[in-house]
Amino acid sequence: MSEGELVFPLKCSVQNYAWGKVGKESEVASLQKAADPSWQIDESTPYAELWMGTHVNCPSKVRTPKGSNLSLKDWITQHPEQLGDPVRKKFGDDLPFLFKVLSVNKSLSVQAHPNKVQAEKLHKNFPDVYKDDNHKPELAVALTPFKALCGFRPIKEVAEYLSKIEEFRAVVGGPNACKLISASKTLEMPLQREAMKDCFASLMKQDPEIIQTQLKLLINRLQGLDSDGTDSCNFESEVLFKLYDEFPGDVGCFTVYFLNVITLKPGESMFLEANLPHAYLSGDTMECMACSDNVVRAGLTPKFRDVHTLCEMLDYTGKPANKTKFTGKSTTEGGITVTTFSPPIRDFALKRFQTEPGCNSLRLPALPSPSISIVIQGNGTASNSTLESTLPVNRGEIFFTSVNQEITIDVSSESMLLFQAYAAV
Numbered sequence: 001m002s003e004g005e006l007v008f009p010l011k012c013s014v015q016n017y018a019w020g021k022v023g024k025e026s027e028v029a030s031l032q033k034a035a036d037p038s039w040q041i042d043e044s045t046p047y048a049e050l051w052m053g054t055h056v057n058c059p060s061k062v063r064t065p066k067g068s069n070l071s072l073k074d075w076i077t078q079h080p081e082q083l084g085d086p087v088r089k090k091f092g093d094d095l096p097f098l099f100k101v102l103s104v105n106k107s108l109s110v111q112a113h114p115n116k117v118q119a120e121k122l123h124k125n126f127p128d129v130y131k132d133d134n135h136k137p138e139l140a141v142a143l144t145p146f147k148a149l150c151g152f153r154p155i156k157e158v159a160e161y162l163s164k165i166e167e168f169r170a171v172v173g174g175p176n177a178c179k180l181i182s183a184s185k186t187l188e189m190p191l192q193r194e195a196m197k198d199c200f201a202s203l204m205k206q207d208p209e210i211i212q213t214q215l216k217l218l219i220n221r222l223q224g225l226d227s228d229g230t231d232s233c234n235f236e237s238e239v240l241f242k243l244y245d246e247f248p249g250d251v252g253c254f255t256v257y258f259l260n261v262i263t264l265k266p267g268e269s270m271f272l273e274a275n276l277p278h279a280y281l282s283g284d285t286m287e288c289m290a291c292s293d294n295v296v297r298a299g300l301t302p303k304f305r306d307v308h309t310l311c312e313m314l315d316y317t318g319k320p321a322n323k324t325k326f327t328g329k330s331t332t333e334g335g336i337t338v339t340t341f342s343p344p345i346r347d348f349a350l351k352r353f354q355t356e357p358g359c360n361s362l363r364l365p366a367l368p369s370p371s372i373s374i375v376i377q378g379n380g381t382a383s384n385s386t387l388e389s390t391l392p393v394n395r396g397e398i399f400f401t402s403v404n405q406e407i408t409i410d411v412s413s414e415s416m417l418l419f420q421a422y423a424a425v
Helices: 027-035 072-078 085-091 116-125 155-164 166-172 174-183 189-204 208-227 237-246 251-257 307-313
Strands: 007-011 013-015 049-052 097-104 110-112 138-142 146-152 259-264 269-272 278-290 296-299 329-333 336-341 349-355 361-364 371-377 380-383 398-401 407-411 417-422
Touching (some): 013 027, 027 049, 027 097, 097 371, 097 417, 138 259, 138 349, 146 269, 155 174, 155 189, 155 251, 166 174, 166 189, 166 208, 166 251, 189 251, 189 307, 208 237, 208 251, 237 278, 296 307, 349 361, 361 417
Antiparallel strands (some): 013 049, 049 097, 097 278, 110 278, 110 296, 138 269, 138 278, 146 259, 146 278, 329 336, 349 417, 361 407, 371 398
């Protein structure tokens, strides 16, 4: 890499969280191996997340033929003008986004992310727990069928579960259950949100022994329904059994009756705004977010649980499952489909480029922001006016592009799938 090159490859690292897919089953590990054949996959190790960006927890490095210890953050510090004026004025001299690939085997915690004001307050009061003062809205775009809990169900659905499932009523408390069932028959949203909060908070603060006892009763009852040929799918038994198997006796298992269960097909997405409760369950996904690692957890985790904070910050508005999905805008021209996912925030946006068989050229237009791109599928070479030679861009390759730089990729494979993250300035 010469001094004047404004497009260059990155060396990125993985996080081995316990919930990740193990060994070669992990798309994270597979991508890392494809980018660096010398990198060894341990078949007993979970590979959960591939991080692309400048966040201090797992910073990317500038990759050169001779190797380099120069972090992307340091390169940006040396060349802040390559962020572009819009990014610098809005966010300062750093990337405002963090880009990831996730491979989920075991369910993640029941969690939400604070808004900017909440994040600053949490960081000030509890800096050892909440180490960022930034918000963390997230966008997930599925690579494989991707299942998650996301957002509160419509209150009528929760009321129906409370009516049908005596164990669920027992853990939220009879008076709370009656209040929610009654609220579900009105059109008063404040009353509905209050009833939902009372029930959810009561569940999350319930005596663990009561939770364990009622869960065991419910699991045994649903397994009995399955064994005698009765269809128990109306009780979300498949997801409940998975959660119980992974976290036996955990209060988070009951959240399946509060939160929507959704499955994204490859290319579909969801936007997780501040204070939206969620838990990823399984599958592989791209994820882009504000540059933050703030998470407030309250179930399905061995990590610190901040039940009070989570219950106070959540948005208790019930919405249908299909309303939790986020629709990108797609255009197809010259054998290339470009889908742009642009949530209502400025920190990030994401483009998905998919070429059809026979398309041998892909152009990444210049942007008023720097970007990070990753090749998920396909092979080719990239050229740019500042490059002294072409840049190989094969599966797993990750590269940084400075502001206002166009890239042309000669596609040598049958097709190519590429994602590009950038700031929406």
